[in-house]
Amino acid sequence: MTVTRDLQQIEDANASGRPPVVFVHGLWLLPSSWDRWADLFTEAGYAPVVPGWPDDPATVEEANAHPEVFARKSVGQVADHFCNLVGKLDRKPAVIGHSFGGLITQITAGRGLSAVSVAIDPAPFRGVLPLPISALRVASVVLGNPANYHRAVPLTYEQFRYGFANAVTEGEARELYATYAVPASGEPLFQAAVAHLNPWTEVKVDTGNPARGPLLIISGEQDHTVPWAIANASYKQQQDNPGVTEIVEIPGRGHSLTIDSGWRQVAETALAFVRRYH
Numbered sequence: 001m002t003v004t005r006d007l008q009q010i011e012d013a014n015a016s017g018r019p020p021v022v023f024v025h026g027l028w029l030l031p032s033s034w035d036r037w038a039d040l041f042t043e044a045g046y047a048p049v050v051p052g053w054p055d056d057p058a059t060v061e062e063a064n065a066h067p068e069v070f071a072r073k074s075v076g077q078v079a080d081h082f083c084n085l086v087g088k089l090d091r092k093p094a095v096i097g098h099s100f101g102g103l104i105t106q107i108t109a110g111r112g113l114s115a116v117s118v119a120i121d122p123a124p125f126r127g128v129l130p131l132p133i134s135a136l137r138v139a140s141v142v143l144g145n146p147a148n149y150h151r152a153v154p155l156t157y158e159q160f161r162y163g164f165a166n167a168v169t170e171g172e173a174r175e176l177y178a179t180y181a182v183p184a185s186g187e188p189l190f191q192a193a194v195a196h197l198n199p200w201t202e203v204k205v206d207t208g209n210p211a212r213g214p215l216l217i218i219s220g221e222q223d224h225t226v227p228w229a230i231a232n233a234s235y236k237q238q239q240d241n242p243g244v245t246e247i248v249e250i251p252g253r254g255h256s257l258t259i260d261s262g263w264r265q266v267a268e269t270a271l272a273f274v275r276r277y278h
Contacts, residue, residue, distance in 0.1 A: 002051075002052040002054075002055065002056050002057075002058070005052075005058075006049075006051040006052065006085055007085075007088070009048075009049045009050065009051070010049055010085060010088050010089055012047070013047035013048075013049050013089060013093075014089060014090045016047040018045060018046055018047035019045070019046055019047065019091060019093070019094070019115075019278050020046065020047045020048075020049055020089050020091060020093035020094070021041050021046045021047070021048055021049070021093055021094040021095070021096060021274065021278075022048075022049045022050075022051065022082070022085070022086055022089075022093045022094070022095045022096070023037060023038065023048065023049070023050045023051075023096050023097070023101075024051075024082060024095065024096070024097035024098070024101035024102075024104045024105055024108075025052075025053070025097075025098060025099075025101045026097070026098050026099025026100040026101040026102065026123070027099060027100050027184035027185070027188065027189070028155055028160070028164070028181055028182060028183070028184045029098075029099075029180055029181075029182065029259070030052065030056055030057070030059075030060060030063060030180070030182055031050045031051065031052045031056065032059070032060070032180075033098075033180050033258065033259050034048075034050045034258075035050075036263060036264075036267070037096070037258070037263070037267050037270075038050055040264070040267050040268075040271065041267075041271065044271055044275070046094070046274075049085070049089070049093065051081075051082065051085050053070075053073055053078050053081065053185075054073060054077060054078065054081050055069045055070070055073075056069075056070075057069060057182075060179065060180065060181070060182055063182035063183065064154070064182060064183070067152040067154060067182075067183035068152055069152070070152035070182070070183050070184055070185050071150060071151050071152040071185055071186075071187075072150055072185065072187060073185035073187060073188070074185075074187050074188065074191060074202060075100070075103065075104075075107075075187075075188050075191050075192070075202045075203050076202030078100075078104055078188075079104050079107045079108070079202070082104050082108060083107075083108055083111055083113055086108060086113045086114070087113060091115070092113065092114060092115040092213075093114065093115060093278075094114065094115055094116045094117070094118070094274045094277075094278045095108050095109065095113075095114045095116075095117045095118075096117070096118040096120070096270055096274075097117075097118075097119055097120065097122070098120040098121060098122075098258045099120070099121055099122065099123055099225065099226065099255065100123045100188055101120075102119035102120050102121060102122025102123060102217075102226075103119070103122050103123040103124070103125055103192075103203070103205075105117050105118070105119045105122070106119050106122060106125065106205045106207075106215070106234070106238070107125075107204075107205055109205075109209075109212045109213060109215060110205045110206030110207060110209050110212055111206065111209070112209055112211030112212065112213075114212075114213050115213055115277065115278045116213050116214045116215075116273070116274050116276075116277040116278045117212075117213060117214070117215045117216070118215075118216045118217075118218065118270040118273060118274065119215065119216070119217050119218070119234070120217075120218040120257065120258060120266065120270070121218065121219060121220055121223050121225065121226040121231060121255055121257065122217060122226065122230075122231065122234055123188070123192055123226065124192055124195070124203075124226075124230050124233070124234060125192075125195060125203050125204055125205045125234070125237075126195040126196055126198075126201050126203055126204040126205075127196065127204075127207075127237050128230060128233045128234050128237060129196060129233060130229035130230055130233050131230075132227045132229050132230070134224040134225075134227055135224070135225060135226065135227060135230060137162070137224070138159075138162065138163040138224055138225045139189055139192075139193065141153065141155065141159050141163070142186045142189045142190070143189060143190065143193055148186035148190075149186050149187055149190045150186070150187070151186050152183040152184065152185060152186070153183060153184055153185075153186045154181075154182070154183040154184075155177075155181055155184075157173075157174065157177050160173070160176075160177045160181050161173050161177075162224055163224055163225045163255060164176070164181075164225070164254065164255045164256040165177065165254060165255075165256045165260070166222060166224055166254045166255075167220070167222040167252060167253055167254030167256070167257075167260075168254070168256060168260050168261065172260060172261060173256075176256055176259060176260060179259075180259055188203075191203045205237070205238075207237050207238050207240065207241055208240065208241060209241070210241070210242050210243070212238075212241050212243050213243050213277070214243050214244035214245075214246075214273070214276070214277045215238055215241070215243065215244070215245050215246070216246045216247070216248065216269075216270070216273040217231055217234060217235050217238070217245075217246070217247040217248075218231075218247075218248055218249075218250060218257075218266060218269060218270065219231035219232070219247065219248070219249045219250070220249075220250050220253035220254050220255060220257045221249050221250060221251045221252055221253055222252060222253060222254045223253070223254050223255045223257075224254065224255065225255040226255065228249060231247065231249075232247065235247040244277070246273070248269060250265065250266060250269070253266070
């Protein structure tokens, strides 16, 4: 069902004649986390495409009832899935991704498939070395048990509060958890944890490709999962690309910055950058 829905979105985007924009979600979220962004970009004249990862359920309720569908999804598998979908568009799209979706966004750009890219609190790739304590604490939810490599791992509310919703009120944090949180594949976190030790890792980005196009990295100032040190190290890895490379920090925001009550500020920052180049 997910594949059929994704292909229909691509067909609709191609038929619209509008410039396409593809949204890529990260771990512990579903495509529905982008619904308000898709509406905003539609109003701005774009054709949004919001694909799922392979086997994503349609709803949060279905996802939490069948967590096993998230297991055994590697970075390479997900990247190839998105790149294949992007390749079916008649025009190179803008690609916007959050967290591990931000990593997939940079992989896609590094393959020369994007017109312009925005990576929001992006997960690190090979060569991005800082590992702040807060990021370790978040990753330990999965990495603390080697068996999680092949499992789907849910977050407790307390883990979600620390990793995603630390910069919002308690009431909003609980609402976000109930509305958006789903289990996630453990494999990408294990892959990212050892990427700098593995020359054959799937967690790598071709930062030098001159066809990469313009790239904006957005960092939430209070993000525990992908703190500034990681986002800025990704920016520095990308800086030598001949394309435009920019980074901006959004004050007072945590990892939930794409879904919480301040989402519009982040979305408009992304939209302004996309408009300059697409």
